[in-house]
Amino acid sequence: MSLEWFDRVCAELQDHLESICEEYDQVGQMTIERAAKHPRIEFFVETEDVDTEELDRDFFCTLFFDPQNEEFYVDSFDVDSGHTAKIILSDIEEIIDEVHTSLHDYINGEAHYAEDGVYLQSEGLDEEDCETYKDDLEEEYYEAEQINEDDIFEEIDVEWSTPEVTAFKHEDEVEVTYQFGVVQETGDGVLRRVNRIWTTDDELIKDESHFIFSKEEASTIIAMIASHMDQLSEFDF
Structure with missing residues (x-):
């Protein structure tokens, strides 16, 4: 497929x-x-x-x-x-x-x-x-x-290979986590990104997104990110 x-x-x-x-x-x-x-x-x-x-x-x-x-x-x-x-x-x-x-x-x-x-x-x-x-x-x-x-996203069956891994966290205000899984039907990879933001009223705002990619795409994605890391800026608070 x-x-x-x-x-x-x-x-x-x-x-x-x-x-x-x-x-x-x-x-x-x-x-x-x-x-x-x-x-x-x-x-x-x-x-x-x-x-x-x-x-x-x-x-x-x-x-x-x-x-x-x-x-x-x-x-x-x-x-x-x-x-x-x-x-x-x-x-x-x-x-x-x-x-x-x-x-x-x-x-x-x-x-x-x-x-x-x-x-x-x-x-x-x-x-x-x-x-x-x-x-x-x-x-x-x-x-x-x-x-x-x-x-x-409930329409597809994903087997999660990792727990949620924290990629970024700033005090008790912002946290970004990632989780990797595999779509059982197609064998494609899935990255689940969860962005959590705590407001001044201690209200939690959660934003979740998913990115699906094939095995053939994975090496290209990794190479593109690695070769352009120097162009990225750190999060500015």
């Missing part, structure tokens, strides 16, 4: 979408979840809640990647049969077209969603239609179901 195709698409997708669609350049954003069993790229528009004035994310498209078969796909729901289907996207052009179409369906209020964030597929979008859309960020957008980010 390899994530090379996934990483290549992630690196190129944003620039391609911004270049072909003015609307995406203005409002479209994407987030990458590489740690999931089936990594995914999620596309969203930020909207403001009129009651709380807080920013929300309205997701309009999700691309999944099957590392076993090294292919991208989207889940669609057939209203007539009541079944969910997997639609394979074989190349970068099909991937771009899927995201592009989903964005304009969302802007026009034509996007529909079934349970669990599965999208009802729409007809293809004519490229000439891009010129007809106007930028109206105050438009009332259709609210898509959002994914609970706390559940993402």
